[in-house]
Amino acid sequence: MFETILAEWPRFATLANAAFLARAAATTLALSAVGVVLGSLIGVAVAVAGRTRAGWLRPVRLLARLYTELFRRVPFLVTLMLTFYLVQASGVDLPLAVVAGVTVTLIAGAYLAEIVRAGLAAVHPNQWEAAATMNFTLLQTIRLVVLPQAWPLILPPSFGFFVMFIKDTALASQIGVIELTYAARVLNNKGFSATLSFGCVLVLYFALSYPLARLGARLETRLAGPRHPRP
Amino acid sequence: MPDLVIRGLDAHYGATPVLSGLDLHVESGATVGLIGPSGSGKSTILRTILGLLPPSRGEIVLDGRRVDYAKPAEVRALRERVAVVFQQYNLFQNMTVLQNVCITPVKIRGRPRREVEDEARRLLAKVGLADKLSSYPDQLSGGQQQRVAIARALALRPEILLLDEVTAALDPELVSEVLDTIRLLAREGMTMMIVSHEMGFIREVSSRVVFMADGRKVEEGPPARIFDAPQEARTQSFVSKILRH
Numbered sequence: 001m002f003e004t005i006l007a008e009w010p011r012f013a014t015l016a017n018a019a020f021l022a023r024a025a026a027t028t029l030a031l032s033a034v035g036v037v038l039g040s041l042i043g044v045a046v047a048v049a050g051r052t053r054a055g056w057l058r059p060v061r062l063l064a065r066l067y068t069e070l071f072r073r074v075p076f077l078v079t080l081m082l083t084f085y086l087v088q089a090s091g092v093d094l095p096l097a098v099v100a101g102v103t104v105t106l107i108a109g110a111y112l113a114e115i116v117r118a119g120l121a122a123v124h125p126n127q128w129e130a131a132a133t134m135n136f137t138l139l140q141t142i143r144l145v146v147l148p149q150a151w152p153l154i155l156p157p158s159f160g161f162f163v164m165f166i167k168d169t170a171l172a173s174q175i176g177v178i179e180l181t182y183a184a185r186v187l188n189n190k191g192f193s194a195t196l197s198f199g200c201v202l203v204l205y206f207a208l209s210y211p212l213a214r215l216g217a218r219l220e221t222r223l224a225g226p227r228h229p230r231p
Numbered sequence: 232m233p234d235l236v237i238r239g240l241d242a243h244y245g246a247t248p249v250l251s252g253l254d255l256h257v258e259s260g261a262t263v264g265l266i267g268p269s270g271s272g273k274s275t276i277l278r279t280i281l282g283l284l285p286p287s288r289g290e291i292v293l294d295g296r297r298v299d300y301a302k303p304a305e306v307r308a309l310r311e312r313v314a315v316v317f318q319q320y321n322l323f324q325n326m327t328v329l330q331n332v333c334i335t336p337v338k339i340r341g342r343p344r345r346e347v348e349d350e351a352r353r354l355l356a357k358v359g360l361a362d363k364l365s366s367y368p369d370q371l372s373g374g375q376q377q378r379v380a381i382a383r384a385l386a387l388r389p390e391i392l393l394l395d396e397v398t399a400a401l402d403p404e405l406v407s408e409v410l411d412t413i414r415l416l417a418r419e420g421m422t423m424m425i426v427s428h429e430m431g432f433i434r435e436v437s438s439r440v441v442f443m444a445d446g447r448k449v450e451e452g453p454p455a456r457i458f459d460a461p462q463e464a465r466t467q468s469f470v471s472k473i474l475r476h
Contacts, residue, residue, distance in 0.1 A: 054303075130321035133281050134335040134387065135310050144338060148325040 005196050012192055024183035025204050027097065031169040031179060032208065034101045036162050039108025046109065047116035048142055064113070071110035076171050079103055084175050100172035100179075108165055115157045119150035151223040159216025166209045180204055232259035233294065233312060233390035233422050235280070240289035242272075242279045249275045250446045253289070257391065257424055262417045264437030264454070265426045268469065272446040273426040274318075277393040280424075281315055282306040311340075314389035318396040320380040322368040328355065329364040332383045347386070354382040358412050374405030381412055392416065394425045398432075410436075430473050434458050442466045 049057070049064040071079060083103045087094050123146045131141040147154075173182035180201045187197040237255040241248065250272045257263050265273040278284045280291060285300045292298070293312070299305045322331050332351040336342045355361055358378035368376050377397055384392060394413065398406045410432050417423065417436045427433050433440060433454065440457040442450045442465075450457060450466045458474075461467045 124324075126317065126319055126321040127323060129283060130317065130323065133283065133310055133315050135307050135339055136335075140339065144334065145323050145325065 001195060004193050008192055008196060012196060021183055021200065021204065024178055024180050025208065027177060028169055028179040029208055031100055031104050031172055032166045035104035035108040035165055035169065038105040039112050042105065042109030043112025043116050046113035047120055050117055051120060051138060068110045068113045071106055072114060076107055076168055077174060079107055080171055080174060096175055096177050099175060100177045104169055111161050112158060115161065116154055119154035120146055122153050123149045155216065155220050155223060159213060163209050163213050167205055234258055235391060236292040238290050238292065240279065240291065241287045242275055242284055243287050248446055250279065253448055255441065255448065257422060259422055260420045261438045262423045262425065262436055264433035264440045265424060265443060266430065266433055266440060267443035271443040273443050274395050277315060277395050277424060277426060280313060280393065281310065312389060313391045313393060314384040314387045315393040315395060316380045316384050316397050318399050320376040322376055322379055324368055327365045327367055328360065328379050331379060332386045336386055351386055354385050358382050359408065372405060373401045374408050377401060377409050378412055391422045394423060396426050396428065398427065398429055442469065
């Protein structure tokens with residue numbers, strides 16, 4: 001195996017291939033970043049929407065519930081295809097990368113909404129009640145009282161999800177977005193061995209997701225590690 | 232000067248009635264003690280006044296104005312004037328003692344931080360916790376937490392203070408430190424409703440005692456009469472049981 005890799009390495013290690021892989025890695029990184037950042041924002045917003053009580057917000061609560069329940073139960077590929085064909089049918093000319101970005105955001109949002117919801121729900125009801133009797137609004141209650149106590153419950157599963165999520169952006173290759181997995185297949189088709197092509201991509205996936213896991217661990221000790229978040 | 236009148240109040244937890252036809256008057260400067268067996272609805276009265284449990288019938292009138300609990304603005308206005316101390320203290324676990332006391336005046340009511348912190352220090356000194364400002368709730372004993380909760384409620388400058396079994400979760404030797412604090416408030420003329428099982432304390436501190444059972448007011452009167460010469464059989468039996476041990 002190593003002989004073949006060594007034999008094809010000079011042919012593989014060209015500037016063009018390196019640039020190709022770098023672009024693909026950048027796409028994977030961008031998809032992941034979009035999903036993680038926008039997904040987190042959506043996740044928090046949807047979780048907060050689920051905590052509202054006002055009667056006129058009932059439709060919003062139902063929608064939030066439907067969103068999280070649906071998108072967590074549908075295979076990623078189905079969500080991707082659905083988004084892809086809906087965009088096509090609507091006649092809007094969106095780049096494939098954008099379609100993929102929308103899809104990963106929808107998926108990440110649903111998963112993170114559930115993680116955040118569970119975190120908020122785990123904070124003792126008497127904390128919510130105390131805030132209510134002192135006229136905290138819902139947002140003030142969540143920002144000042146509940147979220148600071150919910151971080152230890154929200155961060156570990158969130159970063160677990162992020163790490164899983166980076167590799168799940170490989171899905172975008174299904175609609176022809178040239179991200180890492182797609183790039184591996186292209187190189188493989190060009191005649192490089194699968195071992196080399198996919199092995200190379202494996203290293204790149206690891207390089208992308210490992211720092212994120214480290215960041216997660218850092219945040220956990222900072223926000224959630226010691227008994228109290230020191231101001 | 233606050234004046235709180237409760238008329239014909241009904242409340243339900245789901246389908247279970249917890250208060251029926253309750254009438255109660257808390258006039259300015261009064262200390263009304265609520266006693267009765269567990270489940271008699273004492274704490275529910277406080278929760279209903281605060282809008283944590285909306286009344287299903289009857290009315291709560293503050294200074295001659297009926298509070299409409301369906302209107303968030305009216306509930307907010309009431310909560311500006313009425314503060315509560317809970318049995319389980321309900322201190323914010325993510326904040327220090329000083330932060331717990333200051334957060335609402337500063338962040339919710341927009342008072343200047345410096346002024347609020349000075350007042351908070353005074354209040355915490357008054358409840359004997361001047362040296363615990365930067366401790367977190369779980370570093371304090373129950374009695375200390377409860378006194379922080381009282382200081383937090385006082386920092387809201389309430390016109391009426393509701394105390395919900397504030398000593399029920401405390402070790403016996405910690406009870407007195409909390410009761411001393413409440414005695415002080417009563418002497419200063421704070422209008423209070425006190426739910427408690429500390430009969431000796433209720434008798435001493437209350438200007439009026441209300442005995443409740445099964446969601447109803449059974450009897451109401453000056454402490455001496457309720458404890459020494461109750462009129463109703465239900466009250467007599469409760470008081471005699473209490474006095475026997």
